[in-house]
Amino acid sequence: MPRFPVSRAGAPADLRRRAAALWLGGLALGAGGLLAGCDQTPLGAPAPVFKGIDITGAAYGRQFALTDFNGQPRTLADYRGQVVMLYFGFVQCPDVCPTALTRAAAVKQQLGADATQLQVIFVTVDPERDTPELLRDYMAAFDPSFMALTGSPAQIKAVADEFRVYYKKVPTGSTYTMDHTALSYLFDREGRIRVVLRHEQTADDYTADIRQLLAQTPA
DSSP: OOSSOEEOTTOOHHHHHHHHHHHHHHHHHHHHHHHTTOOOSOTTSOOOOOSSEEOTTOSSOOOOOEEETTSOEEOGGGGTTSEEEEEEEOTTOSSHHHHHHHHHHHHHHHHGGGGGGEEEEEEESOTTTOOHHHHHHHHHTTOTTOEEEEOOHHHHHHHHHHTTOOEEEEEETTEEEEEEEOEEEEEOTTSOEEEEEETTSOHHHHHHHHHHHHHSOOO
């Protein structure tokens, strides 16, 4: 039984919602303990109230080391100064990944002049089929600024473990699909993980939390 809410073809929607609610409830409780000693809010400033789950100070999701579709090594440090939205998925995902990326494109539009301060990053959980060329074309279909990252199966597993992301190959006839965590992670401009957003949330919710992170002055 997976520990995380996932994109799963054929799983009843109400079951997925219940699983997500149970896991996110535990996530919120765990983050609450971390928040007590790890508040990133500047002294005297009101604490942000996010639409997603506030995981400020979490001891996971701290870094990645992968390769972009241009063959360049990438880490979180490359995006310092921007808010980062990170999502794990795969190109042949039938509906969840396209929905997530379409929503991300809508968020960029809502941000208007601030859109350049958001970097959307897609990490493939299917490096066997998702070639750099395919990832480049897939990102361009949603927004030319979106970046996709890949690596060896071992590198992908290491990053997924760091972010507590579940994924699994599922045979379907002569081919396969992927079950995977369907959450988006937000990082502030200092590269610190701050918020987990659920797949069921709206572009308005995502935009509101990103605007809060953009409004914070980097240390």
